Amino acid sequence: MKHTMISAVLGVMLSAVPAFAEMTDIRFTLGWKTQGSDAPFLVALNKGYFEEEGLNVTIDQGEGSAATITRIMGGAYDAGFGDINAIIQNAAARPGEAPVMVFQMWNRPPFAIAVSKESGITKPKDLEGLTLGGAQGTPTTRLFPVFARLNDIDIDTVAYESLAPNLQEPMLIRGDIDGAYTFTVSSWFNLIANRKDPAKDFTWLNYEDYGMDLYSNGMMVSRALLTENPDAVAGLVRAVTKATMEITKDQDVAVEAIVAFDNLVDPELERARLEFALTKLMNHSETAETGIGGLVEARLARSIDLIVEGYGLEATPAASEIFDGSFLPPVAERTLDVALN
Incomplete structure (x- = not known):
């Protein structure tokens, strides 16, 4: 048995x-x-x-x-x-x-340039003469020249500051940069973690809204x-x-x-x-x-x-x-x- x-x-x-x-x-x-x-x-x-x-x-x-x-x-x-x-x-x-x-x-696409509402920036042309920061190699950063061409931005007037990804939101909040090259699904929540309201405190220039339907x-x-x-x-x-x-x-x-x-x-x-x-x-x-x-x-x-x-x-x-x-x-x-x- x-x-x-x-x-x-x-x-x-x-x-x-x-x-x-x-x-x-x-x-x-x-x-x-x-x-x-x-x-x-x-x-x-x-x-x-x-x-x-x-x-x-x-x-x-x-x-x-x-x-x-x-x-x-x-x-x-x-x-x-x-x-x-x-x-x-x-x-x-x-x-x-x-x-x-x-x-x-x-x-x-989650590619956007984030700027403070207090800056008064409402459209891509307003970025002329400003300093934008972000990590090298990201799509938002690398594709900015195309964004600039499509929106008649004089790119030579826009300064770029290379930043580590964990620094761009804090520097944007402090005003050390005028705008940040963001990956929205990350930056939105990084701003929340820094006790900011991403909807009320910031304007988002989404690439898809300005000719880049990616x-x-x-x-x-x-x-x-x-x-x-x-x-x-x-x-x-x-x-x-x-x-x-x-x-x-x-x-x-x-x-x-x-x-x-x-x-x-x-x-x-x-x-x-x-x-x-x-x-x-x-x-x-x-x-x-x-x-x-x-x-x-x-x-x-x-x-x-x-x-x-x-x-x-x-x-x-x-x-x-x-x-x-x-x-x-x-x-x-x-x-x-x-x-x-």
């Missing part, structure tokens, strides 16, 4: 081995430290949506949206959350090697994963789509997943950051046609031209090299039935 029971147990264990062996390991990098805007990935992890797709996903914190691309291109990660504009830069320099965006999450962050995958395991890519996209649609209706689920991943975060702060991402970055009117995760190829092509100009790239990648929407579920499954406002 004992022998039979042991055999039965071993049989069950052995029969389970193939199921575990079929799981695909995916190394995933976030764009920065744990934030509310990461909720789609953390919900997919916390609620087992990745596992349902046969994926064993390990998520690590990031070092910046652009660093996501270098991490993936270097082979340390298979997928991640980062900026599509960084993909464009790398695709121009190393065609066929840069990651590919498969789920466009932020259809609106895309921004989303989920990208390595060329290797795309080529060697397209089923895994499809599983990633399905899981993230499911989680994204869920959090648009229920932010409590998102906060629970964020805290489960990193219990050092401020839950209410990250809830607010998630709401900012939902209402300021993910609510472009085009998603009524493209669905969450999709984009308009003609618009992407125009944004590629802006990036080529702004970064002085020697080649212009085709939109098909940057984004692959073939893994997305049908639009009907990605259409919001709640208002993001």
